[in-house]
Amino acid sequence: MTTMIVDHRSQQPSVAAINGFQGRLISADHADYDIARAVWNGAIDRRPRLIARCIGAADVIAAVRFARDNDLEIAIRGGGHNVAGTAVCDDGIVIDLSAMRGVRVDPADRSAWVQGGALWSDVDRETQAHGLATTGGIVSHTGVAGLTLGGGVGWLMRKHGLTVDNLLAADVVTADGDLLRASEDEHSDLFWALRGGGGNFGVVTSFEFRLHAVGPTVLAGPILWDANDAGDVLRFYRDFVRDAPDELGTVVRFGTAPPLPVIPEDLHWRPVMIVGSCYAGPIEDGEKTLRPLRAFRTPLLDLVGPTPYVGFQSALDSTVPHGWNYYWKSTHLPELRDELIDVIAGHAFSSSSPRSYVALFQLKGAVSRVAEGETAFGNRQASHAITLDAAWRPGEDYGDRDTAWTRALFAALGPFREGVYVNFLGDDEDPNRVREAYGESVYDRLVDVKTAYDPDNVFHHNQNIRPDLSDSLGGSDG
Ligand SMILES: Cc1cc2nc3c(=O)[nH]c(=O)nc-3n(C[C@H](O)[C@H](O)[C@H](O)COP(=O)(O)OP(=O)(O)OC[C@H]3O[C@@H](n4cnc5c(N)ncnc54)[C@H](O)[C@@H]3O)c2cc1C
16 A cells, blocks of 8 residues: 655655555545544644554554654554553654454453454443453543553452453564564563553554453442532541452542533532442442442432443543543552541642542552562552543633642642552653652563563653663663
């Protein structure tokens, strides 16, 4: 296939061919260019020279080789959801897997094969057709690839582990354009690094996941309290989740009540604290487990009930749509001491935009029972992950104020910080935060794998782990 590449700076057209490429090539002169370069975060506005929309591993190989032959920077696009916008670069080539969304479930083996551009909605839908699931994210339009490669936190993680704890194998196109299979038995060093190390090691064209019996109906839903009760509710919640069974997954949201059809209109946009729960076990056990939380104070609204798991997985989708502007800060946290609760409850509701919010993910359970270093996901003993999420629509002027709001809250959380989840990092972070996401020994091992598989740092448009070139440079600092 041949395409015209227009260098948007010089406006000089040039004809480029990617040998053997069967997918679509989209350059700046193409009618779909602006749609194809847009990512979930509307604040990201980058103009790649070429978008190579692949339809299979052979296209990915061709695109990687083409990029290297032509000295083009590479960005890899899975679901395009990363808040830092790493799925799209200026001037270079986007290796776009969004047309590769196939999912095949083997119910007898309890496993699923998933292509590298699939979204969680694709996986949930196909696996739930068999009453099966694996840990995925809490918003179903998130990409499987980026989420998995960073670790993967979600409702099921305390029972079934992180997404990476359920990864059985991956097919990877390396920086040399070779197609490898990585698993415990093949390229096990690469397989280790893929389970947390992000998109640093190659383009994953497909994943194989272990599945578990889940639902298809689970006890799940949100409980809403008035924002003025947040401190007390959070203290109760802290004690409540400390001994909760692994089946219970919770995420707390501080912000306004989103205008969802299930929420009565008089509550829309009212400042509220929401505890979302999903119980990955028998409904009756979930009812018993959640009873004390549901009885605390008088919630404004309690929507917990038997719910199709696949529907619950997409319940939050419309609260964080594609195309709004987003700015995030995040950190892992230890157990919620009173001082920490005061900081969160004291700051969380002072954003300007009614769309901004704070989310607190309950970790532990199966996440913390995997030994540190067994996969490349760091900080497994952290109690919670918090994200401070500024969100505003294009044209609204909340951006500066709410960016400042997230930074102020992040600063106030400073004394409590304990690492960070790499997939929650924004695009203006100190590079040391990538190291913080892993801890020293995991990071050093990731550097070794990076040096072995991508010594030229071809895959650097990401939360980058730089190769160590000290040997080849005669012992200088790589
Ligand atoms: C609204 C929202 C909700 C979220 N909720 C959760 C959640 O519940 N749990 C959670 O764990 N995370 C969550 N995240 C974070 C999410 O894990 C990251 O944003 C992740 O990067 C999204 O994956 P993606 O494929 O859509 O990313 P993209 O933006 O497409 O890619 C991000 C990076 O991932 C790498 N990558 C993507 N595809 C491939 C591939 N096929 N091969 C190799 N590298 C690849 C590349 O380095 C790329 O730069 C959420 C994000 C958002 C915006």
